[in-house]
Amino acid sequence: MNTTVxxxxxxxxxxxTKPGGKLVNEYWEMVFRAKEEGKLVCWxxxxxxxxxxxxxxxxxxxGEAYSAMLAARHLEGPAQKAAEERGYLKELCSYAxxxxxxxxxxxxxxxxxxxxxxxxxxxxxxxxRLPAPDFIVSAYAYCSTGQxxxxxxxxxxxxxxxxxxxxxxxxxxxxxxxxxxxxxxWEETSQYVxxxxxxxxxxIEQQTKRQFDWDRLRELMGHVKRASELRLEGMELxxxxxxxxxxxxxxxxxxxINNLPIGPHLVDFFQGMKDEIALRVAKGEGAIPNEKYxxxxxxxxxxxxxxxxxxxxxxxxAAVMCGRYTHFAFWQEPGLIDxxxxxxxxxxxxxxCPNNHSAPILIDETMKLCKKYDVDGMVIHASRTxxxxxxxxxxxxxxxxxRLGIPTTMFExxxxxxxxxxxxxxxxxxxxxxxxIDAKRMGGGSPSMVSDMxxxxxxxAESAPVTFHRG
Amino acid sequence: MKNYVMGIDFxxxxxxxxxxxxxxxxxxxxxxxxxxxxxxxxxxxxxxxLEQAGLTQEDIGRTVSTGYGRRMLEIADKNYTEITCHAxxxxxxxxxxxxxxxxxxxxxxxxxxxSNGLVAQFAMNDRCAAGTGKFLEVLARAMQIELKDMGEIxxxxxxxxxxxxxxxxxxxxxxISLLAEGNDKPDVLGAVHTAIASRTVGLVSRVGKRGPVVxxxxxxxxxxxxxxxxxxxxxxxxxxxxxxxxxxxxxxxLALDDFRAMNKLPDFAEDDSIDDAMNVARACxxxxxxxxxxxxxxxSWWSRxxxxxxxxxxxxxxxxx
Numbered sequence: 001m002n003t004t005v006x007x008x009x010x011x012x013x014x015x016x017t018k019p020g021g022k023l024v025n026e027y028w029e030m031v032f033r034a035k036e037e038g039k040l041v042c043w044x045x046x047x048x049x050x051x052x053x054x055x056x057x058x059x060x061x062x063g064e065a066y067s068a069m070l071a072a073r074h075l076e077g078p079a080q081k082a083a084e085e086r087g088y089l090k091e092l093c094s095y096a097x098x099x100x101x102x103x104x105x106x107x108x109x110x111x112x113x114x115x116x117x118x119x120x121x122x123x124x125x126x127x128x129r130l131p132a133p134d135f136i137v138s139a140y141a142y143c144s145t146g147q148x149x150x151x152x153x154x155x156x157x158x159x160x161x162x163x164x165x166x167x168x169x170x171x172x173x174x175x176x177x178x179x180x181x182x183x184x185x186w187e188e189t190s191q192y193v194x195x196x197x198x199x200x201x202x203x204i205e206q207q208t209k210r211q212f213d214w215d216r217l218r219e220l221m222g223h224v225k226r227a228s229e230l231r232l233e234g235m236e237l238x239x240x241x242x243x244x245x246x247x248x249x250x251x252x253x254x255x256x257i258n259n260l261p262i263g264p265h266l267v268d269f270f271q272g273m274k275d276e277i278a279l280r281v282a283k284g285e286g287a288i289p290n291e292k293y294x295x296x297x298x299x300x301x302x303x304x305x306x307x308x309x310x311x312x313x314x315x316x317x318a319a320v321m322c323g324r325y326t327h328f329a330f331w332q333e334p335g336l337i338d339x340x341x342x343x344x345x346x347x348x349x350x351x352x353c354p355n356n357h358s359a360p361i362l363i364d365e366t367m368k369l370c371k372k373y374d375v376d377g378m379v380i381h382a383s384r385t386x387x388x389x390x391x392x393x394x395x396x397x398x399x400x401x402x403r404l405g406i407p408t409t410m411f412e413x414x415x416x417x418x419x420x421x422x423x424x425x426x427x428x429x430x431x432x433x434x435x436x437i438d439a440k441r442m443g444g445g446s447p448s449m450v451s452d453m454x455x456x457x458x459x460x461a462e463s464a465p466v467t468f469h470r471g
Numbered sequence: 472m473k474n475y476v477m478g479i480d481f482x483x484x485x486x487x488x489x490x491x492x493x494x495x496x497x498x499x500x501x502x503x504x505x506x507x508x509x510x511x512x513x514x515x516x517x518x519x520x521l522e523q524a525g526l527t528q529e530d531i532g533r534t535v536s537t538g539y540g541r542r543m544l545e546i547a548d549k550n551y552t553e554i555t556c557h558a559x560x561x562x563x564x565x566x567x568x569x570x571x572x573x574x575x576x577x578x579x580x581x582x583x584x585x586s587n588g589l590v591a592q593f594a595m596n597d598r599c600a601a602g603t604g605k606f607l608e609v610l611a612r613a614m615q616i617e618l619k620d621m622g623e624i625x626x627x628x629x630x631x632x633x634x635x636x637x638x639x640x641x642x643x644x645x646x647i648s649l650l651a652e653g654n655d656k657p658d659v660l661g662a663v664h665t666a667i668a669s670r671t672v673g674l675v676s677r678v679g680k681r682g683p684v685v686x687x688x689x690x691x692x693x694x695x696x697x698x699x700x701x702x703x704x705x706x707x708x709x710x711x712x713x714x715x716x717x718x719x720x721x722x723x724x725l726a727l728d729d730f731r732a733m734n735k736l737p738d739f740a741e742d743d744s745i746d747d748a749m750n751v752a753r754a755c756x757x758x759x760x761x762x763x764x765x766x767x768x769x770x771s772w773w774s775r776x777x778x779x780x781x782x783x784x785x786x787x788x789x790x791x792x
Contacts, residue, residue: 382597394677401592401679412597424539429595432554436590439555447587448727450563450720452496453712459500460712 046140067098071303071416139166141353193347228331230270242286297323299381328354473532478723481540484576486513560721562588564711574690602670625695628661668699687717
């Protein structure tokens with residue numbers, strides 16, 4: 001990057017996301033208290049099926065959310081170490097490895113009072129504090145690791161934990177009428193998943209030994225629907241220049257929309273975000289002090305590096321406008337939800353997990369998003385242990401170059417394992433892309449040229465061996 | 472007014488310095504080995520280049536740095552990434568180039584470029600040095616041969632062996648196994664170079680294959696690496712006289728851009744004496760009438776320019792006299 005002075009430029013993060021931290025802490029404290037309060041605990045991954053658990057008064061533990069929380073607080077080490085000691089390789093999805101490490105730690109704490117853990121106060125607590133599950137529901141779109149992860153969890157708990165599987169089929173999009181949210185395949189698959197959700201409710205009733213509260217589910221989904229509408233309205237406002245909020249603000253808002261307890265406070269949270277965004281648009285205030293570039297971020301988040309990445313892009317004067325992780329997931333289609341009978345709409349929202357579409361549909365939607373936010377370039381995070389997210393990334397990059405004419409760059413990192421991430425590799429790749437954008441904007445001009453290479457010729461002729469080729 | 476600009480490529484294995492005068496003549500270039508982690512190598516490279524040109528740092532009007540150590544150089548006025556600099560330097564040495572393959576000490580990159588040397592798209596190796604100069608260094612040590620001899624020995628391969636490991640460290644293990652099984656060094660080295668070519672061509676496919684192709688970086692001096700990449704790519708590869716200094720040359724040209732802008736120098740005028748060669752080259756450098764993947768079957772622009780310059784090689788720039 002043609003930097004002459006290292007300036008300190010801070011990201012202008014939304015204040016409205018700050019209450020999210022308190023909500024997250026309150027939720028996990030609720031989880032930690034569950035057994036004391038005589039509540040049943042369900043572990044799950046992937047799809048946001050927590051409304052069902054909340055309606056049934058079951059405490060829910062979302063595995064990725066816990067792993068992400070540990071990584072964001074740089075406390076993932078002990079859990080990951082426990083998992084590796086148990087035999088889970090570093091190449092395994094680090095979400096899974098972290099969560100399984102918590103399961104291992106829980107079992108060790110139950111069975112081995114003298115586990116050998118010393119001097120790791122908070123770290124030890126968080127890795128061991130998850131209450132053991134009373135049952136597991138596996139409802140993971142696309143990612144086979146997710147389903148196997150749940151299976152492995154039952155083994156870690158001695159194969160005594162009942163598990164229910166919701167199969168969320170891949171949307172092939174191969175039929176002539178196929179497209180985003182349309183087509184015969186879409187309709188049939190939606191019904192298939194909806195039926196399984198009703199079966200899941202029966203499973204929950206068996207575990208809780210009480211009738212499921214459908215009214216409560218409808219009430220909760222009313223809040224979810226409104227919250228997600230506000231979230232999308234806020235995202236819509238972010239097409240403004242300068243961008244009032246960035247991808248990293250939406251990352252900070254994932255927990256509330258994805259797995260935190262549902263209630264009017266959720267609506268308030270997203271209303272707050274939307275209001276602050278609208279105010280910034282009215283004032284012309286940007287999330288990046290000196291916005292020069294607008295970028296699209298493909299890939300899952302490096303949870304160990306969230307804040308750090310937000311500041312890095314701010315330093316580059318780059319507004320990361322949107323990304324697959326935030327803009328294609330998490331109740332992204334609230335309009336599908338019929339509050340009188342929310343099951344089908346919920347099933348459909350689970351199916352549109354961003355990894356669950358065939359590449360043509362995913363690429364089309366990605367290109368639309370890039371055009372909508374008028375991006376100048378694309379940064380792709382290839383998560384080392386998340387094949388699900390990385391699978392289509394080369395194709396997305398190619399489409400961005402061919403269809404939109406924008407440069408792309410890719411860096412390797414990971415979801416929650418910091419060891420797969422190298423700062424300088426990201427720096428040089430992002431800087432190179434921004435230099436290319438700058439050069440394109442300048443239109444080439446009249447660049448300096450070499451007028452005389454005779455010095456090099458003499459030097460080449462004098463040094464041996466010379467490997468001229470086709471001179 | 473100062474009459475020179477400098478470009479420095481502070482790499483992981485070597486440091487390269489190029490000095491241009493304000494008319495764009497190369498007046499010095501120097502490559503220094505980095506050795507241990509310090510800036511001694513780059514200081515030696517800069518000193519060497521200044522001595523070659525008979526200059527001091529005070530004569531330099533603008534300095535641009537590149538490479539992993541680009542931010543560490545106090546003498547640099549600006550820094551750019553290697554991608555930008557290699558693209559610029561490669562096209563400066565071969566104006567018709569549309570694809571640059573650079574394999575350095577620890578990284579490899581493929582860059583598609585336009586006629587001004589501007590980057591259109593690029594791809595780099597991931598967090599692994601397999602297929603780079605470091606890979607060859609490790610294997611040279613394992614096979615107890617000189618790094619500089621690897622290419623020539625590999626060209627003598629008669630048998631096609633395979634190195635299947637994607638990791639530089641495990642490839643070393645594989646090499647040792649192949650030698651222990653009684654395979655000849657040339658054959659094993661042939662397999663090593665095929666592995667390098669395979670990784671490189673993988674990067675090309677991410678960027679998109681187009682020609683003409685120019686190769687830069689230290690590994691471009693390895694005849695076997697070039698040959699294997701050519702074969703796998705199915706396109707000829709063109710080499711500048713000193714492929715290793717492309718990054719530093721690009722940095723120097725960027726320094727010259729700044730210098731001209733700051734001192735309001737007129738637009739760069741091509742040297743009339745080489746107009747003919749350059750015009751002919753631009754007209755038919757690819758010999759393909761527009762096909763982006765056709766290789767250059769004509770004698771290169773470089774060849775005509777170097778022959779012309781060789782005839783005039785006793786003429787030193789005025790400011791150095």
